[in-house]
Amino acid sequence: MPVTNFQTPEKYQYLNGFLNYHEAEAIEGALPLGANSPQKPPLGLYAEKLSGTAFTAPRHENQQTWLYRVLPSATHSAFVAYDDAGATTLGSPLKHIPNQLRWDPFDLDHEHDWVRGLRYAAGAGDPGMKTGLGIYIYAAGRDMDANTALYSSDGDMLIVGQHGVLDIQTELGRLLVRPNEIVVIPRGIKYRVTLPEGPVRGYILELYQGHFTLPELGPIGSNGLANVRDFQVPTAHFDEDTTTTWSIINKYNNELYVAKQGHTPFDVVAWHGSTSFDHPDPSIYTVLTGPSDHPGTAIADFVIFPPRWLVQEDTFRPPWYHRNTMSEFMGLICGDYDAKAGGGFRAAGASLHNVMSAHGPDASTWQKASEAVLQPQKIGEGSMAFMFESSLMLGVTQWGLETCHKIQPAYSEESWSGLRPHFKRSS
Ligand SMILES: [Fe+2]
Structure with missing residues (x-):
């Protein structure tokens, strides 16, 4: 969800509103009417649900998205440890020390991609317990490997760009994130990062528990702080590729795993986020x-x-x-x-x-x-x-x-x- 500071090139189309209910279809008629999981979804697609909260979470917090895709996410090989982690420091133990700390500017990185350039810097709690948070510095100098996507089971990632431009293809659509914009990639969403303008650097806050939400306004009144309309979500965009081998990298309890699949993960033709059927x-x-x-x-x-x-x-x-x-x-x-x-x-x-x-x-x-x-x-x-x-x-x-x-x-x-x-x- 980038903040809308600038005009965006046409291939990135957004819907406005933070945490609003949205619907998007790349082909008209791809979303089923009146049901989430009809016996035969339109266009021969598979229905798949992504649960962002417990099924029983209160209505005002409940976050679920229904995806209509060429093949379900479950069609992949077993995950094995990812052993090409480059400069990542995921999984490093945390030390708790009382000293004041300050860092000089973190280096740019011309060698690694988004995955290998994630440096775990600080944190508290434990993704396994869904408590706490992780802080990362990212620095990358090249596109993610071809036919490779990443998702985190650990939490929602709030990415704060400091240098460079991120072109992020997600299962729900495409995002362009420029300096002074932020983006949140929710837990479980697969994405692939390419760098249209060279090296990138910035900060990531990963929230292991719950989801990001807008601050309350209180005495500021109804127009202060961030507003719902300052945020955007992508529209549906899909590739139709069921022959290429893809690597799906999973950040899981602060370690990386990889599985293979013979189709693109970016095959979601339509989706909606909110039953006698x-x-x-x-x-x-x-x-x-x-x-x-x-x-x-x-x-x-x-x-x-x-x-x-x-x-x-x-x-x-x-x-x-x-x-x-x-x-x-x-x-x-x-x-x-x-x-x-x-x-x-x-x-x-x-x-x-x-x-x-x-x-x-x-x-x-x-x-x-x-x-x-x-x-x-x-x-x-x-x-x-x-x-x-x-x-x-x-x-x-x-x-x-x-x-x-x-x-x-x-x-x-x-x-x-x-x-x-x-x-x-x-x-
Ligand atoms: Fe289940």
């Missing part, structure tokens, strides 16, 4: 909740998926593809779970989809549900699945990763690599 949020099945001190956002929810009737019309009935700001640990007591037909999620097993890790129905479940006749249907007969959902980022023990010998190495590939594009530019 549509698969409900799983929060309607909450049994017990362990609240945090923030209304609607739980340290831990216990949610069950018992046998139940599905009666929604014109709806894709299994859970939608999504990326969640919360962590989801699921178990199965007995029977089969309706979102996974492949047999990999079995009674006494478990799954974990952590903060912003993309997931959703596997390819065969998608196929069946897109073609199903939508009569009232009882599902989960004889089954009982459950979820521990948490606003915190969950760590996994060495026992869980290795010693117990139960990890399925091909889980991601088996579930989502079979998804194919069905996008047609007109219906």
Whole structure:
């Protein structure tokens, strides 16, 4: 969201308003009407939800965006440690010292790109606990590698440019950020930074908890400080590329990971940010909740998926593809779970989809549900699945990763690599 100080070149089109509800479509008719997850979204697109807050966050805070894209985010290989980190100092331990500190101007950098030029400088708290913040100095001298995108699971990144111009392609559209402008890249949004005017340098504040919002006005009155209209969001812009191999880099608990995928992440044709139609949020099945001190956002929810009737019309009935700001640990007591037909999620097993890790129905479940006749249907007969959902980022023990010998190495590939594009530019 750059501040609107200047005229912007035409290829960057914006909608005005901070935290407003917005809709954008790059092709007319790409947004479904009256439903978020219809059984067959327009133009053969996949529906995918990006949760910016807990499903149950109060309405005035609730932030969710629905994306309509060529392929869901879940279609990627496993993440592995990213070992080409250049000058980054991510993951460095913090020292707490009482001395006054002051820095000379930080150097420009002609060698590294945006990812390798992120220097972790200071911070407090812990992204795994969704508490606190990180402060970074960035300095980069070249475009991010071709066919590479970055996202952070750790928080919202407020980028304050000091030198140079950032051309940022995001899943929701394109942004041009010049000196004296700021931009916020929300948690989970993939982006790619190129440098149209050479080296860049500046500061980043990453907020591990909650989201940035406008300051209250109080005695200043209604026209002071920043106003809603000072901020802009991009309009939908998409590439159609399902043949190139892309690297998706994830900043996760202050370390970098990388996964590969055979399609561009910038394939969102339309989106909107705000239901008797549509698969409900799983929060309607909450049994017990362990609240945090923030209304609607739980340290831990216990949610069950018992046998139940599905009666929604014109709806894709299994859970939608999504990326969640919360962590989801699921178990199965007995029977089969309706979102996974492949047999990999079995009674006494478990799954974990952590903060912003993309997931959703596997390819065969998608196929069946897109073609199903939508009569009232009882599902989960004889089954009982459950979820521990948490606003915190969950760590996994060495026992869980290795010693117990139960990890399925091909889980991601088996579930989502079979998804194919069905996008047609007109219906
Ligand atoms: Fe989920």
